[in-house]
Amino acid sequence: MVPSGGAAIEVRGLWKIFGPGADRVPHSSLARLPPALLRERTGCVAAVRDVTLSVRPGEVFVVMGLSGSGKSTLVRCLTRLVEPSAGEITIAGQDVRAATPAQLRQLRRHRVSMVFQHFGLLPHRGVLDNIAYGLEIQGVPRARRRRRAEELLSLVGLDGFADARPDTLSGGMRQRVGLARALACEPEVLLFDEPFSALDPLIRRDMQAEVTRLHREVGTTMVFVTHDLSEALRLGERIAIMRDGGIVQLGTPEELVGTPADGHVAAFVRDVPRGEVLSLRWICRRPRDGERLDGPALASGTVIRDAVPTAMGTALPIVVVENGRAVGVVDRLDLLSAMSGLPTTGAGRA
Amino acid sequence: MTASPVRTAPAPPVLSESTGVPAVRDRWRTPAAAVVATVAAYLLFRGSATLPHDDEAAPFRLLGDLREWVDANRNASPVFLFLVNYVRLFAGAVNDGLALLLRELGWAGTAGLATGIGWLAGGPRTAATALAGFCAFGVLGVWPQSADTLALVLASVLLSLLLGLPLGVWAGRSVRLRRLLDPVLDVMQIMPTFAYLAPMVLFFQIGPAAAVVATTIYAIAPAIRITALAVERVSPSAVEASASLGATRWQTLRTVHLPLARPTIALAVGQTVMMALSMVVIAALIAAPGLGAGIVTGLSRADVGLMLPSGVALVVMAVVLDRIVTASARSAVPARSTLVGAAALTLCGVAASGLLGNGFPPGWTLHLAGPVNEAVTWAKFSWYGVTDAVRNLTTEALLNPLQEVLTGSPWWLVAGVALAVAWRGAGPRNAVVAVCCLLATAPLGLWQHTMETLTTVLVGTALALAAGFTLGVASALSPRFSAALRPLLDAAQTMPSFVYLLPALALFGASRFTAVLAGVVYALPPVARLVQDGIGAVSPSAVEAARSCGSTEWQVLWKVRLPLARGAILLAANQGVVMTLAMVVVGGLVGGGGLGYDVVSGFAQRADFGMGLAAGVATVLVGIALDRITRGAAGRPARKVSRRFPGKTGKKRIA
Numbered sequence A: 001m002v003p004s005g006g007a008a009i010e011v012r013g014l015w016k017i018f019g020p021g022a023d024r025v026p027h028s029s030l031a032r033l034p035p036a037l038l039r040e041r042t043g044c045v046a047a048v049r050d051v052t053l054s055v056r057p058g059e060v061f062v063v064m065g066l067s068g069s070g071k072s073t074l075v076r077c078l079t080r081l082v083e084p085s086a087g088e089i090t091i092a093g094q095d096v097r098a099a100t101p102a103q104l105r106q107l108r109r110h111r112v113s114m115v116f117q118h119f120g121l122l123p124h125r126g127v128l129d130n131i132a133y134g135l136e137i138q139g140v141p142r143a144r145r146r147r148r149a150e151e152l153l154s155l156v157g158l159d160g161f162a163d164a165r166p167d168t169l170s171g172g173m174r175q176r177v178g179l180a181r182a183l184a185c186e187p188e189v190l191l192f193d194e195p196f197s198a199l200d201p202l203i204r205r206d207m208q209a210e211v212t213r214l215h216r217e218v219g220t221t222m223v224f225v226t227h228d229l230s231e232a233l234r235l236g237e238r239i240a241i242m243r244d245g246g247i248v249q250l251g252t253p254e255e256l257v258g259t260p261a262d263g264h265v266a267a268f269v270r271d272v273p274r275g276e277v278l279s280l281r282w283i284c285r286r287p288r289d290g291e292r293l294d295g296p297a298l299a300s301g302t303v304i305r306d307a308v309p310t311a312m313g314t315a316l317p318i319v320v321v322e323n324g325r326a327v328g329v330v331d332r333l334d335l336l337s338a339m340s341g342l343p344t345t346g347a348g349r350a
Numbered sequence B: 001m002t003a004s005p006v007r008t009a010p011a012p013p014v015l016s017e018s019t020g021v022p023a024v025r026d027r028w029r030t031p032a033a034a035v036v037a038t039v040a041a042y043l044l045f046r047g048s049a050t051l052p053h054d055d056e057a058a059p060f061r062l063l064g065d066l067r068e069w070v071d072a073n074r075n076a077s078p079v080f081l082f083l084v085n086y087v088r089l090f091a092g093a094v095n096d097g098l099a100l101l102l103r104e105l106g107w108a109g110t111a112g113l114a115t116g117i118g119w120l121a122g123g124p125r126t127a128a129t130a131l132a133g134f135c136a137f138g139v140l141g142v143w144p145q146s147a148d149t150l151a152l153v154l155a156s157v158l159l160s161l162l163l164g165l166p167l168g169v170w171a172g173r174s175v176r177l178r179r180l181l182d183p184v185l186d187v188m189q190i191m192p193t194f195a196y197l198a199p200m201v202l203f204f205q206i207g208p209a210a211a212v213v214a215t216t217i218y219a220i221a222p223a224i225r226i227t228a229l230a231v232e233r234v235s236p237s238a239v240e241a242s243a244s245l246g247a248t249r250w251q252t253l254r255t256v257h258l259p260l261a262r263p264t265i266a267l268a269v270g271q272t273v274m275m276a277l278s279m280v281v282i283a284a285l286i287a288a289p290g291l292g293a294g295i296v297t298g299l300s301r302a303d304v305g306l307m308l309p310s311g312v313a314l315v316v317m318a319v320v321l322d323r324i325v326t327a328s329a330r331s332a333v334p335a336r337s338t339l340v341g342a343a344a345l346t347l348c349g350v351a352a353s354g355l356l357g358n359g360f361p362p363g364w365t366l367h368l369a370g371p372v373n374e375a376v377t378w379a380k381f382s383w384y385g386v387t388d389a390v391r392n393l394t395t396e397a398l399l400n401p402l403q404e405v406l407t408g409s410p411w412w413l414v415a416g417v418a419l420a421v422a423w424r425g426a427g428p429r430n431a432v433v434a435v436c437c438l439l440a441t442a443p444l445g446l447w448q449h450t451m452e453t454l455t456t457v458l459v460g461t462a463l464a465l466a467a468g469f470t471l472g473v474a475s476a477l478s479p480r481f482s483a484a485l486r487p488l489l490d491a492a493q494t495m496p497s498f499v500y501l502l503p504a505l506a507l508f509g510a511s512r513f514t515a516v517l518a519g520v521v522y523a524l525p526p527v528a529r530l531v532q533d534g535i536g537a538v539s540p541s542a543v544e545a546a547r548s549c550g551s552t553e554w555q556v557l558w559k560v561r562l563p564l565a566r567g568a569i570l571l572a573a574n575q576g577v578v579m580t581l582a583m584v585v586v587g588g589l590v591g592g593g594g595l596g597y598d599v600v601s602g603f604a605q606r607a608d609f610g611m612g613l614a615a616g617v618a619t620v621l622v623g624i625a626l627d628r629i630t631r632g633a634a635g636r637p638a639r640k641v642s643r644r645f646p647g648k649t650g651k652k653r654i655a
């Protein structure tokens, strides 16, 4: 058993290869070939290659990447909806890869639920029966599961739609049903596979707010797959960026925007309004000679945009404080250049 | 590129010269040479190596001996003792039980039950159809035969579904099983009904039990195939969602696969019923009781009056069964009131049965044989000029010359031509399989009869395709025409194949042409429908684009619709060939000659059994060959206009 160190999900050296002779690839020298060559030599696609990550309990962990980068495959591997080719997976201390089919079912029934991009609702059942489906699978008696399903129905704001068929609902409502179904089993971990990419922007905003609210209220650990950067930044406490099946960078939104690991990530985050993501920590600098240090103080975690009102109220440089200690200063010019995307003069970016 | 047309006039622009004439010339050069060579070979070798038919050929005797051996060892060999005989007993018992049930319920009781089921399935309209149908059986004076046929159909459908549905569900979820079953089902679906019968006789003797087994096997193919397709097509996201919630395989099957596949599975049931009905009738040849027996006797005596009641009853039965099955596919779980209504109707019937007795009141039947025969005679005489001309024209202008060529050519020439045509149209693999199948009829001792059957099939298919294509294109272009045609096609497709022989026989008497005509009429509806659907499915944006360039409707049809519908049209050709073959073989009963006649006489005379069995096998071989050629063509991409790069040749010619 892998020591999980209190993590909700622990993944090590995970591989998923599609194609003939898939299980041989991870342990051979083929593993190091670039994707195109691998496909040419063996006809295999490495959808997930050597992924290692750990998700803390209660965290919202976002997986991001372009289409085809292996995000869906990665989350499906977590509960073995797709059988991994190699690697270790631990969920709340349980070794998933060693689990028997019965243990795996228990895991899926009680601990990990999933929300799908295309909802995966059962068209021949009403909304309430769809929500209760997971409980039905578990063998919960009818009266109890209906009661529970009704609770969830109002939690996701669909009162009055209990008997509607899924195909009479709008996309946003369908995904609420999918969400309610996943929540009905009171899982410890929720997996989302691009849950909102089929929805239009306004409804997407709503649903994101919904997820944030649920996370606040219920505190479930979430793994959230998306290819939408603004969604990732809005929801994610930490973000993993995938390319060609591997993770190219894993960090907080600030770290990704502030220090992109390579050109790929940099291209990804180029259009992010830096002033809204980065905090003062990233742009503060050592005071110049003769600069006054009696200006207003702000915590180093303050987002740049939020420092604007303070800067407007004074002409003095702002003192940036971390753990009660001054770590540097920023003046109006620094703030402006950071927000406009021009190179800053600060030392923090080094 | 060597042929450069001799030109004296000033050279036209290089472009048209290089792309136009030579490419076309070149494309036709090889086929033209082949045609010339073939004609020369035919003229030179006509009459040699023709493999004429011999009723006493060695393979026939061998198969006859096989039957003797089987009959002698029926109660000794373990295969029979522990398997075949039990299957026979079981199938017989199911049929006998159902027949007994129907007899005990009597006409009124069965009619009540059917009406109740109709009510349950589709409400008052379906109930009324069922009731009217059962009244028709009585009025036509064929209730006992109808009951026998119904029992056979029900028994076979029951067994087919019992085996076929689980197998289909399994095949839908297991790619491996699917791969295993697919070629078998392919062959089963192109096997003409006739070919099922002889092996049945060999193993299961004759009678209702053998008929049930034959029908079960015949009708199981669509049950398996459509069910597998339905299960396979169930939305993978729903299945995945179910798995993600920790459902077992069985739970997923019960809560996702089956409910979602239900409408399509109902379709499978409907197909199975229809196939069973058409087979049960043909099984009259192996002494199955029921409506088929009346038709077979009528056909063999060319007595339309005798078989008309059975034929009409058969059509009625097909319609009633079709309505009930289609309605039940659409309906949801019945409400309690519906259940009560259905039960009440059934009880009414049973009560009436107590009053009326078991049979249909004899006073209410119509005796049609006399008047019908008079009408037929009248029609025959008064239309003689027309019918005779049509028959003679087809026979003299199409059938006879083609048959003379096919039977008069050496076998290797026929095989060679078939290989060349198939190779060009369907690719090397299919061509080799097709020609091997065709050649395999020679060692069976049936080359000549195969050629005769091939003649009728080719002529029939050509006519069916021409007519079906015209109808299909017309109804694709005109919604009004399509609306008028649709109910006709629907009705035609529910009719059991045997029924088509009836009007053909009535008008044209027993002849080869009658068989061809029945085949044409039988194959017409699916061909017309496939063509229409294919053309209708052409993307509207392509049509719009063509119109926006100023194309006329004809140009749109020829340059856009037909090329884009190529796949559907070739599929139509495939269906047409297979169905014409099935019918032409059955046409052996009405003077069709060829393999069909051999099969029929194999049932009629024990001495000919070997020949009948061999002929059954030969029909399957012909079926596979024709299917390979047409289906292979459908699977191949359209041939490129020019296989050479035109620019290259142009340059060379300038130099």
Ligand SMILES: Nc1ncnc2c1ncn2[C@@H]1O[C@H](COP(=O)(O)OP(=O)(O)OP(=O)(O)O)[C@@H](O)[C@H]1O
Pocket: A018, A019, A045, A046, A047, A065, A066, A067, A068, A069, A070, A071, A072, A073, A074, A227
């Ligand atoms: N069942 C499969 N068989 C073969 N290859 C697959 C299969 N599923 C996924 N792949 C391949 O694995 C790679 C990753 O696919 P995946 O669906 O995980 O990407 P994704 O990041 O989720 O993309 P998207 O944003 O489009 O959903 C792709 O190249 C895909 O072609």
Ligand SMILES: [Mg+2]
Pocket: A071, A072, A073, A193, A194
């Ligand atoms: Mg995906």
